[in-house]
Amino acid sequence: MFEIVKKEELSDAVTLFEIEAEDIAKKAKAGNFFILKINEQGERIPLTIADFDRDRGTITTVFQKIGKTTHHLGTLNEGGFISDVIGPLGKPAHIEDFGTVVCVGGGVGIAPVYPIAKAFKEAGNTVISIIGARTKNLIFWEDKMRAVSDDLIVTTDDGSHGRKSVVTVPLDELLRTDKSINLVIAIGPAIMMKFVCITSEKYNVKTLVSLNSIMVDGTGMCGSCRIEVGGEIKFACVDGPEFDGHKVDFDLLMARQRMYLDEEKFALQRYLESYKEKKGGK
Amino acid sequence: MEDKKKKNRIKMREQTPQARIQNFMEVPYGYTPNEAVEEASRCLSCLRPACRNGCPVEVDIPSFIKLIKEGKFIEAAWKVKEKNALPAVCGRVCPQEIQCESLCILGKKGEPVAIGNLERFVADYEASEGEIQTPEKPKVTGRKVAIIGSGPGGLTCAADLIKSGHQVTLFEALHKPGGVLVYGIPEFRLPKTIVEREVEYIKKLGVEVVVNAVIGKLYTIDELLNGHGYDACFIATGAGLPMFLGIPGENLNGVYSANEFLTRANLMKAYLFPEYDTPVKRGKKVAVFGGGNVTIDTARVALRLGAEKVYLIYRRSEEEMPARKAEIHHAHEEGIEFMLLTNPTGFIDDGKGNICAVECSKMELGEPDESGRRRPVPIKGSKFQVEIDVGIPAIGTRSNPLLLHTVPDLKLNKKGYISAEADTGMTSKQGVFAGGDIVTGSATVILAMGAGKKAAKSINEYLKWKYWDFKR
């Protein structure tokens, strides 16, 4: 059992947990993820280790409530327990001094991009960050991102905060004007990562993405997370999750993410109804 | 009459095929005590029992069967357990027809003694009636051993080492111990309560079981040996890396590796969705590819998940299928359609990223290949399509590199499995032993257990002398 030692609502849909997991915290590196299973009936879902504190023995994760498991997770409170936490998994992000890097975080992807931006900064890079979301109250960690970036651009689709645009617009401007940029990192919805890659390819700037395919074990045993990179099958859980974005078949990734759409819709609805009943009954 | 009785074994009663494809409960019911005694009485108590040579761990077959004849069922169970710590498992899943039973003298004229059924009977009897025997607490040695992987190899090694008085920790990457016994072999062939019982037993003996521990990620072998103070390690991580067919369309939705399909269904209990959260596609028309135990298990799980039609597509003929005969028989009974001498050449997209059919070629058998089996060769112009909505390659597994990559000084063979001495499990790295599927490639439960046993014995020796001499 793993205790939730801190809970913070970052926005309407996004929650932060700090989970006690001393041994994982000891080994965690930027770019790693972990898998959790809430209880006996639960499914195994991967979440990024957005931060860790080796002294306190905790890992931090930030998740967006989208389906049954993440909604259920969101109802847990400080002092509550998660039955299984497995990690650290995946290869850590490749950090070195590239010169100037652009870190792009979309939606809940702001959380996993943060430790990477921080590590790049510490490695001596000039870090320009772009964070974006649909609307103002989905943006979080603006101050944290600013603290590890030389420059920070915030965008929202509806213009309620920062620039009214998608993240690729300022990215395109940067790449066009600043020839010292050697690397782009993008984490967010698959569709965002796809367009970031299309943008950066025009300028021939290497781009790393962190892929979020559907996983089960996270150890290379099942092949659920398989994706195509440069025409080869790769397992995102062990070969990644970070890959060269210009080689990734994003359409395949997106198609595979939709595999259980019907089951997910059904499970969420069923969950929300039973949750309402429970609440109403109290 | 007497003669006929000697010739034919007592059949185990089982669920009818029509009933059992609607549920995940075990297929055979097991013997009653009377049936067990009657079957046992067929055994000739041979002085030089051939059957024993067919058992990889040399269970004293005539002795335990004699105890059954005398109605001493508990004692019979203990007799088996002298050599085999998991009789309830082996009685159910050993390929007896090529092991112990293949050599039974009665097999020459009629049916061999049903050794597996009897082994299962005594184990179940002991569990339901008797006190599970816990051995006396051994003298504490102060030595610590780490076992990595909780499949049959790891469980057996842990049980033996704890009995020698060492401190034993069993690390498992998944959230539940048991290895293939829990994630691969389905409930209707090996009820999970049996595996849980065995795990509880070794915990009672004092083994510390740590789940959710992916060795290589959470700790490395060197950290276990140096920082954590373990004196030796036994690696029994199995062969968990799925192989795909390498044909077009294999990443379409609806195509699963057998590992994934079985893990979702067994370990994650997707057959109980939505009570359990993990989904699995319940295909109406399902094709499984391959000819082994895994293929048959997968086909039978798909059927129980509600498929109207399940095809088993295999490129050779039924004779060459490596699966247990009993399971092939069960699969036929349940209405699984065998498409033999047929090879898949591509999966077809429905235009939305889902699989809608598989294209196959008809095959004929040519000259024998390295395995001694006749090599299947495609017949020109024989391509045809089969409509399916779920396709599952179950064509084997390979060595999973996750842990091995973190132990650079561990010698591997050219297929990527660990190089280890067959008799001792010793590897090229001092203090590190290995056994089971991660050494041999996919094999059997009893062979993994045998490897666990041998390793326990040599770990005992090693802990006394700390002498290392790896000869390969």
Ligand SMILES: Cc1cc2nc3c(=O)[nH]c(=O)nc-3n(C[C@H](O)[C@H](O)[C@H](O)COP(=O)(O)OP(=O)(O)OC[C@H]3O[C@@H](n4cnc5c(N)ncnc54)[C@H](O)[C@@H]3O)c2cc1C
């Ligand atoms: C390496 C990795 C890191 C991730 N990090 C984060 C993170 O830091 N924060 C965050 O909010 N999300 C993260 N995700 C995505 C997160 O795993 C999914 O949002 C979550 O599984 C959804 O579960 P659900 O039951 O709430 O939703 P569902 O309704 O089940 O699914 C919604 C969508 O989530 C995806 N999904 C569903 N099940 C899984 C699964 N078992 N594995 C992966 N994806 C699945 C599918 O695309 C699906 O359409 C990460 C995914 C991966 C692979």
Ligand SMILES: Cc1cc2nc3c(=O)[nH]c(=O)nc-3n(C[C@H](O)[C@H](O)[C@H](O)COP(=O)(O)OP(=O)(O)OC[C@H]3O[C@@H](n4cnc5c(N)ncnc54)[C@H](O)[C@@H]3O)c2cc1C
């Ligand atoms: C579907 C199926 C049906 C089968 N049917 C039969 C049958 O009828 N009869 C028969 O005799 N054999 C059968 N087999 C084969 C048999 O199950 C295997 O040969 C046997 O389980 C191998 O045992 P093992 O101890 O080597 O490893 P496994 O049982 O594979 O267990 C290895 C364990 O190690 C864990 N692990 C892996 N990596 C790590 C790590 N880095 N850190 C921590 N833990 C790790 C895994 O999660 C797993 O739990 C079947 C196999 C399958 C897949």
Ligand code: SF4
């Ligand atoms: S362990 Fe397997 S091979 Fe040995 S006697 Fe029992 S059933 Fe036969």
Ligand code: SF4
């Ligand atoms: S060979 Fe057959 S008859 Fe003889 S002891 Fe073994 S089981 Fe009994």
Ligand code: FES
């Ligand atoms: S999640 Fe199973 S192989 Fe990647």
